Amino acid sequence: MIGFRHNVETVKIRVSAVLLGAALTMSTPGRAQHMEGSLPHDFDDPIRLYTSLGTFTRPISSPNAEAQAYFNQGFRLMYAFARPEAGRSFREAQKRDPECAICYWGEAWAWSPYLSEGRTAEHDARAYATIQKARTIEGHASAVEKALIEAMAARYAEQFDRSRLIDQDRAYAAAMARVAQTYPDDLDVATLYAESLFLMLPRPGAFDIHDPDVARTLSVLETALKRDIRHPGACHLYVHTTELTTEPQRAAACVEILGTAMPGASHLNHMPAHTWTRAGRWGDAVGASLLAWQTDQKGIKGDAVATYPAHDLQMLVYAASYDGQRAPAISAARGIAKLTGDPMYLALALVRFGRFDEVATMGDRPAGDIPGGMWDFAHGYAALRAGDLKGAREHLDRLTQAAASSATFKFHPAKTLLGTIAAILDGEILRSAGNTQASLESLERAVALNDSIVIDDPEPLPFAARHWLGAALLDAKRYADAERVYREDLARHPHNGWALTGLEGALRGQGKAFGVIEQERRAAWTRADTQIQGSRF
Numbered sequence: 001m002i003g004f005r006h007n008v009e010t011v012k013i014r015v016s017a018v019l020l021g022a023a024l025t026m027s028t029p030g031r032a033q034h035m036e037g038s039l040p041h042d043f044d045d046p047i048r049l050y051t052s053l054g055t056f057t058r059p060i061s062s063p064n065a066e067a068q069a070y071f072n073q074g075f076r077l078m079y080a081f082a083r084p085e086a087g088r089s090f091r092e093a094q095k096r097d098p099e100c101a102i103c104y105w106g107e108a109w110a111w112s113p114y115l116s117e118g119r120t121a122e123h124d125a126r127a128y129a130t131i132q133k134a135r136t137i138e139g140h141a142s143a144v145e146k147a148l149i150e151a152m153a154a155r156y157a158e159q160f161d162r163s164r165l166i167d168q169d170r171a172y173a174a175a176m177a178r179v180a181q182t183y184p185d186d187l188d189v190a191t192l193y194a195e196s197l198f199l200m201l202p203r204p205g206a207f208d209i210h211d212p213d214v215a216r217t218l219s220v221l222e223t224a225l226k227r228d229i230r231h232p233g234a235c236h237l238y239v240h241t242t243e244l245t246t247e248p249q250r251a252a253a254c255v256e257i258l259g260t261a262m263p264g265a266s267h268l269n270h271m272p273a274h275t276w277t278r279a280g281r282w283g284d285a286v287g288a289s290l291l292a293w294q295t296d297q298k299g300i301k302g303d304a305v306a307t308y309p310a311h312d313l314q315m316l317v318y319a320a321s322y323d324g325q326r327a328p329a330i331s332a333a334r335g336i337a338k339l340t341g342d343p344m345y346l347a348l349a350l351v352r353f354g355r356f357d358e359v360a361t362m363g364d365r366p367a368g369d370i371p372g373g374m375w376d377f378a379h380g381y382a383a384l385r386a387g388d389l390k391g392a393r394e395h396l397d398r399l400t401q402a403a404a405s406s407a408t409f410k411f412h413p414a415k416t417l418l419g420t421i422a423a424i425l426d427g428e429i430l431r432s433a434g435n436t437q438a439s440l441e442s443l444e445r446a447v448a449l450n451d452s453i454v455i456d457d458p459e460p461l462p463f464a465a466r467h468w469l470g471a472a473l474l475d476a477k478r479y480a481d482a483e484r485v486y487r488e489d490l491a492r493h494p495h496n497g498w499a500l501t502g503l504e505g506a507l508r509g510q511g512k513a514f515g516v517i518e519q520e521r522r523a524a525w526t527r528a529d530t531q532i533q534g535s536r537f
Helices: 008-023 065-079 083-096 101-110 121-136 143-153 162-182 187-198 212-227 232-242 248-258 266-270 272-279 282-300 309-322 326-340 344-352 356-362 369-385 389-403 414-432 436-452 466-475 479-492 497-510 515-524
Strands: none
Touching: 065 083, 065 101, 065 232, 083 101, 101 121, 101 143, 121 143, 143 162, 143 187, 162 187, 187 212, 187 232, 212 232, 212 248, 232 248, 232 272, 248 272, 266 272, 266 282, 266 309, 272 282, 272 309, 282 309, 282 326, 309 326, 309 344, 326 344, 344 356, 344 369, 356 369, 369 389, 369 414, 389 414, 414 436, 414 466, 436 466, 466 479, 466 497, 479 497, 497 515
């Protein structure tokens, strides 16, 4: 059954789309003042206690109630990947109780690597200093706190040596394994152990669920979640692990809870979207992304913690595009352009929804190869749909040149990212010129390049090249081939209406039964706010 829960939810999402449009006129959340994923140079600025971060607690061996409260907040924020704010919270706990060894351990944890950032000399130096401080006063700590402190100390050396980092990470993971074995009922210890294992898995790329290292990481997290499905740290890390496997739905039970576990932590609001997009619950992914963005806006007033606002909007563009929700997709894309100065997502969203008359509103061509290439893709596609083949080819030429550059977006090279959309545009130009065979060959090339794009969260393109290939095959009356292409896309992007619309047409063309697919297509477009009659405009 398709995982939509949407009579009431549909109304909420559409109302939220209006709120999103208003929110994008507001100022950038304070988090954007420093680079996302990096820690500030100084934790000395005080931080208040938030009332919107849920109820997670971890008792510590300090008699000071305020130290305990700030330590709890630090732990919550670490589980929400709000590491600068977590570090400042641990620092406040230290001020309340200077003899709190585990409070210094917490700050060292905040300087440590995580999914979004590796180790640096500066961060290692700070982690080393704070964990050494913790060791000097660990006589006041409980047994499990001492074990955590000593495990963390195994990770850091006085002198930063990049050639030794992997050995240090292995030493830390081995130490955490011993702590987990000693304290099997401590779910935070289990989560920290799983994190140490996760960080040694190869990235970027997909995880083989049968790989022993992946299986061990999953097993540690699943054992913890069997004890407490609501544990925010275990669930958060479980999502990031399972989404890179062929079984992302394994995290479905815990993400039902995770998104509201800490209402004032936007990254946790957003995390269910990672699972929902992989499982084809596009409407739920839109809802989670909108909730996260609304929390980001509360962060402006200091009522919440905004962690990755641009990432929340990227996921919203992606999910809304697959869900047929034009308004939130394009509004979010405009929001990204405002936050980052990069119109990449706006270009892609406008093409996805056929808003060719709005392409001219994107402004001048950006200087960078990848944003410039995306800009050319949108302008070339709009020129083609306006009947300007010459203009379309000129933009294609420039896009093709950009695709040959060494530029990257995150870890995606221009060759695959821009190469995919260049082949789509080339295929559409050839089709318009009546060269069906060459068009299909170009679109096949687009699919091959699209498939080679490394798994990401979200995928960098809010559409699939198969949507263009399938449409071209339908135009050529090659219905069986079109059916194969659309089914392949549904295996990759379950329950998406674009592929279901095309598949229904392919089945009709072959005289096959299409009733079940028609029902699924109607369900997929329940929340669509634009008329969609094919798999591409």
